[in-house]
Amino acid sequence: MSSFDELIKSMISGDRRALGKIITLMENDSSSSAYIIPRIHNLTGNAHIVGITGPPGSGKSSIVDKLVSCYRKDGLKVGVIAIDPTSPFTGGAILGDRIRMKQHYTDRDVFIRSMATRGNLGGLSEATGNTIKALDAFGKDVIIIETVGAGQVEVDIVKVADTVIVVSVPSMGDSVQTLKAGIMEIGDIFAVNKADIEGVEKCILEIRMMLELSEKKEGWIQPIIKTYGNKDEGANKLYEAIKEHNKYLIESGHNEKKRIIRGKTELVNILQNLFIRNLYKTISEEEMEELAKKIANREKDPYMIIEELIPRLKKFV
Amino acid sequence: MPEKKLRILIAKPGLDGHDRGAKVVARALRDAGMEVIYTGLRQTPESIVETALQEDVDIIGLSILSGAHNYLFKKVIDLLKKEGAEDIPIFGGGIIPEDDMPYLKEIGVKRIFGPGTSTEDIVSYIKEMTNKS
Numbered sequence: 001m002s003s004f005d006e007l008i009k010s011m012i013s014g015d016r017r018a019l020g021k022i023i024t025l026m027e028n029d030s031s032s033s034a035y036i037i038p039r040i041h042n043l044t045g046n047a048h049i050v051g052i053t054g055p056p057g058s059g060k061s062s063i064v065d066k067l068v069s070c071y072r073k074d075g076l077k078v079g080v081i082a083i084d085p086t087s088p089f090t091g092g093a094i095l096g097d098r099i100r101m102k103q104h105y106t107d108r109d110v111f112i113r114s115m116a117t118r119g120n121l122g123g124l125s126e127a128t129g130n131t132i133k134a135l136d137a138f139g140k141d142v143i144i145i146e147t148v149g150a151g152q153v154e155v156d157i158v159k160v161a162d163t164v165i166v167v168s169v170p171s172m173g174d175s176v177q178t179l180k181a182g183i184m185e186i187g188d189i190f191a192v193n194k195a196d197i198e199g200v201e202k203c204i205l206e207i208r209m210m211l212e213l214s215e216k217k218e219g220w221i222q223p224i225i226k227t228y229g230n231k232d233e234g235a236n237k238l239y240e241a242i243k244e245h246n247k248y249l250i251e252s253g254h255n256e257k258k259r260i261i262r263g264k265t266e267l268v269n270i271l272q273n274l275f276i277r278n279l280y281k282t283i284s285e286e287e288m289e290e291l292a293k294k295i296a297n298r299e300k301d302p303y304m305i306i307e308e309l310i311p312r313l314k315k316f317v
Numbered sequence: 318m319p320e321k322k323l324r325i326l327i328a329k330p331g332l333d334g335h336d337r338g339a340k341v342v343a344r345a346l347r348d349a350g351m352e353v354i355y356t357g358l359r360q361t362p363e364s365i366v367e368t369a370l371q372e373d374v375d376i377i378g379l380s381i382l383s384g385a386h387n388y389l390f391k392k393v394i395d396l397l398k399k400e401g402a403e404d405i406p407i408f409g410g411g412i413i414p415e416d417d418m419p420y421l422k423e424i425g426v427k428r429i430f431g432p433g434t435s436t437e438d439i440v441s442y443i444k445e446m447t448n449k450s
Contacts, residue, residue: 016367016370016371017370017373017400017401017402019371020370020371020372020373021373023373024324024373027322028321028322029321086352087347087348090347090348090349090350091322091350092346092347092348092349092350092351092352092353093347093352093353094343094344094347094353094355095352095353095354095355095372096354096355096357098354098356098368099355099356099357102356102357102360102364105356105360105363105364105367105368106361106363106364106367111371112368112371113371113372114352114354114372116322116352118322
């Protein structure tokens with residue numbers, strides 16, 4: 001593991017390639033994460049984590065690009081994690097979000113990493129949480145996460161981000177859409193992008209009505225901000241709103257609460273993965289197949305089988 | 318479950334504005350189960366190398382139709398060396414005359430794919446290259 005230690009050392013001292021490699025290691029292999037995270041955990045917890053979510057083509061990447069410019073103007077160091085979907089058929093992916101962020105390619109204080117979902121549901125990839133930690137330990141002041149184009153239930157971003165921005169565009173559906181549960185519930189800030197096209201006022205009205213009906217977030221009124229794709233207009237207002245929300249989180253003590261919830265999510269996720277890995281070590285693929293057949297031909301029901309398996313599963317907890 | 322995936326950078330350096338070829342290759346690699354990072358048009362060698370470091374790619378493919386291949390390949394290779402990343406192999410595609418091939422090979426371009434190449438050839442070449450390292 002000594003090569004790991006060297007990589008971690010280089011990363012902490014600011015080596016961009018070492019950071020890139022550490023992210024790859026954690027993405028490919030959870031035992032690497034189990035080695036790396038304990039060695040960087042104490043260096044994390046300093047960055048403000050901003051999540052951006054919304055439907056495909058709503059302009060998330062362009063908004064990220066603009067926000068990066070705002071942060072850089074204030075001299076802050078930025079990490080970006082841009083997530084795109086993995087093909088369910090071939091396992092491949094085209095990672096193209098960074099195309100919108102070209103102007104920051106050679107800025108040494110901006111680190112952009114594209115990630116594929118690799119089968120993870122919820123809008124993020126399995127390694128997103130650990131990648132946030134790596135960027136945090138690397139010394140980024142702010143980490144922006146762009147989710148995959150989200151529909152209604154890709155809401156995992158709320159578990160990792162301090163501030164969540166939900167991007168909408170006009171003419172995406174009637175007011176029933178904003179009544180539905182899911183993505184519209186998780187926004188701390190709403191951005192109505194492409195606000196120069198028709199229907200923008202109606203869109204804003206519907207979001208406002210939805211917010212008025214929903215449970216209030218203690219002491220925070222979610223702002224709705226018009227943005228205009230890659231134009232500066234609107235992006236500055238959005239930037240101000242993010243800073244305002246961060247201030248609110250710190251002053252109200254919500255920051256602390258969010259971090260505790262996040263710690264819990266991390267624990268549960270790691271335990272879940274550990275359990276599943278050990279499950280497949282204990283029960284072979286063939287045995288699993290045999291058991292499945294019994295369920296299929298109604299010889300046994302799933303609960304009956306689990307009852308029988310439990311003694312064998314107990315030993316790895 | 319986490320698993321190792323090949324990560325490929327497909328980049329368009331220089332000033333030509335045609336990326337149909339680059340996109341066809343990107344799509345073929347995607348369909349072969351790889352993760353493809355595409356930079357978009359008109360990138361500088363500096364931005365390509367920086368992207369390769371951040372994305373930790375296994376191999377870089379440069380698509381050049383402008384005629385400036387001798388200059389651009391050299392520049393990217395030099396910058397990779399400067400960053401201590403010369404272990405990342407480079408291949409190329411586009412309109413590149415036979416006469417320039419020896420020079421490109423000499424400076425370290427592993428392989429050039431010209432017009433008419435089948436995408437399967439590129440896929441199997443990448444698999445072979447990345448297996449070695």
